[in-house]
Amino acid sequence: MTEVKIGCEFHIQLNTKTKIFCSCSVSSSEEPNTNTCPTCLGLPGSKPTFNKEALNQALRVALALNCKINKKSYFSRKSYFYPDLPKNYQITQYETPVAIEGKLEGIRIKRIHLEEDPGKLMHQGAVTLVDYNRSGIPLIEVVTEPDFKTPNEVRLFLRKLTTVLEYLKVYSRKSELSIRTDANVSINNGERVEIKNITGIKPVEDALEYEIKRQEKEKNIVRETRGYDADKNITYTLRSKESEEDYGYIYDPDLPEILLNDKEINEIKNNLPELASERAIRIMKEYKINKEDAEVLTQELKLAELFEAIAKEISPLLAAKWLRRDLARVLNYNKKELHEVELEEKHLKELLKLVEEKKITDQVAGKILEKLIEKPFSPKEYVEKESLGKISSSEDLRKLCLEAIGENPKAVEDYKNGSDKALDFVVGSVMKKTKGKADAVLVKEIIKKEIK
């Protein structure tokens, strides 16, 4: 059995309106090089000024991850030459980061620090262009201890981390999630290899799986930095340890130390929103749903909010079932995520109310849900307009059942000879005739009675 040790550095974009050291917008939808100023372009004479909202968000994340906050922390200059780095040094935190020693999902967090993003390079054949819109976007780097034992653990951790960030409003699923990961991996206490700059969540797992297999296969593992090609799903050598850079850190003399007192830290702590894990426990008790449902429903903020809004008016068990299973099925089938569809709370509520009051069948409700994630409309009006209400007259139903029996003599015969499947076939035929508006259980009973 291979013993795997993985430690990660997650670079997470914060959800501020402006950049970390200037007042330029962080909007990513603009034309290249339009959200820039002398500071984020690193023009001679410009100076950084620290965006306190970035600090606030970093502290919220740190406290949510149970970190210790440093009351005094500093910015440093990390020097290296690269065309995407306007000053050829990056403002980051080195000796004393904003927070240390946290924990999430049993994984120890070593430190969290603030830093600026460099610009973005765009390679176009022989030419490389630089877009400085990204330059100066605030990031936090969350560094873990080498506590992961499998690539899958890293992916699960990242999903949990994403949920925490979402609940803290540090990131919204509507915007493009920007998490870039540097992963350090070694097997059987061998040399440590760093895979740099993996974008997204699933690719981290893929890259690590590839890398572990590579290390198992190859005899001589050297300490090095590797890149990851997501298209080919391979890692490749970037540089060996010997040529590793010396960043020559100095304190950034343009920025004063970040000073915090207990009162400020406690205020942020006390104002932290309810987190997913806390919400799961609460809704489990409050709505008397099971633990697994509660956990799934709280994984995504919008889903949790939808559930609570609906469960206040209709049966929580029904709401939990529909949100956890049916909604998930419909979204999955359409390869969509909840935040990507215009599903309105009031419409979903209306729909489930119709189900609860037995005005429509589950089958009809399912079909309406499929339509609802395409565009918003009132299910109630739709049901009336398309007369999709459940057929409640048993006389009408009996007529349809007799019709079906008459039309399917072979199936009726089979049923009489003991085939339950044949019975289902006849029931299905009735359901088809009613476009799903009939109560299948009732139909079955009627048919059974009539055939006898």
Place this chain on the structure above:
Amino acid sequence: MKIKDQVQLIQSGKLSLKEFIKEVLKESSKINSELRCLNYLANDEAIERAEILGKKKGKLFGIPITVKDDICVKGMETTSGSTILRGYKPPFNATCVERIFNEGGIIIGKTCQDEFGFGSFNTNTSLDFERPLNPFDNERVTGGSSGGAAAFVSKAKFSTAALAESTGGSIVNPASFCGVVGLCPTYGLVSRYGLLDYANSLDKIGTIAKNVDDAELLLNVIKGFDPLDSTSIRKEGKNIKIKEIAIQKEALNVDKEIKDLILETLKKLKIKHKEVSLPLTTKYVIPTYYLIAMSEASTNLAKYSGMRYGKEEDIKGDFNEYFSKIRSTYLGREAKRRVILGTFARMAGYRDAFYIKALKARSLIIQEYKKVFKEYQVLVTPTMPLIAPKIKEINKLTPLQNYMMDILTVGPNLAGMPHLTVNAGFVSKMPTGIMFTSDHLQENSVIEMGKKVEELS
């Protein structure tokens, strides 16, 4: 004529502003051909501003002001004296420049300097820049790094003052050599927004003027909190009474004539004074200062790599080769020396022994100064240990001998404390400054002492 009188004269309408500025520009051009002290003479910009200066308001109304070349003036080439920045015209004004404009001042040009401020004589000029000459003796240096500023103010017959900048003594040093007043304020009192960085924790914008009043007036215009500079301070100093001043014993270990001049001046001032010793400062101030300054400078200069502004060339090879080509071609010798030494001092393995240790030493040096100012309000020293040397003598100095010239000025600079030089007299026909240093934000004290010295003559 003092600036405030000149302002009144222009405001009274007895003097046409446009004619005055035209005359000033003509005269400036002459000064420049003699002393080579301007990197840029802003003929068109100055006249244009004289024309648009409508309301006759402002503390500097119509006054010609020069700006050291490491301070950004929108649209004017700003090179910090380096060839690598040739052609760079900033798209914004430094805060201090903006404040001068708001008070009706007229920027007439950019004054020359050692490349990026790296020098004590203004002889470390970049490839295509000339060395300025001392107005008292053209064979001698102006001092540095704000050499152009001091030489110009010294030579000009009209009312003018200069924005200068000091990292380790670059204001008082050339002011002393050129016989003018140099005033370097407390670190953070004047916004550094728009200053091309040498060593950010040490850089201070200050003034050079013909008299203490003018230096004070210009400082009052440019000082004050600026949200664009995170190290800018809001606090203000209190007015304190000068009861007793201290003379730094070790600082009298200079040319006998200079020592005698300083002691004689002190005697004439009739202020109670006493010798004090700053042993730690004397011993460690030079290495401490240069380690911090070079470490910071080596990161500041990294951005000059031929991308987006300044000198550029056809791109050949990868970015590393391109950056190296630009930097080896267009940075001067002293700039390269400081980048290499500064990079070394902050490298893993050496960082603790040099950079971090220097930071600790700086704290101790500040404490040593603070101790003096508990008992005394002002500390006095000669400004420079010698008179302006001849240019050809400089070439014989080793880099270390060069750095030792800053022994008297780097202390107050490292401590971020205000200091002022005023001419105390002449030694071998060359002007010789006396320097006053006070505690943080006690600009008033050094200004008061400067005025007392002026009254002696």
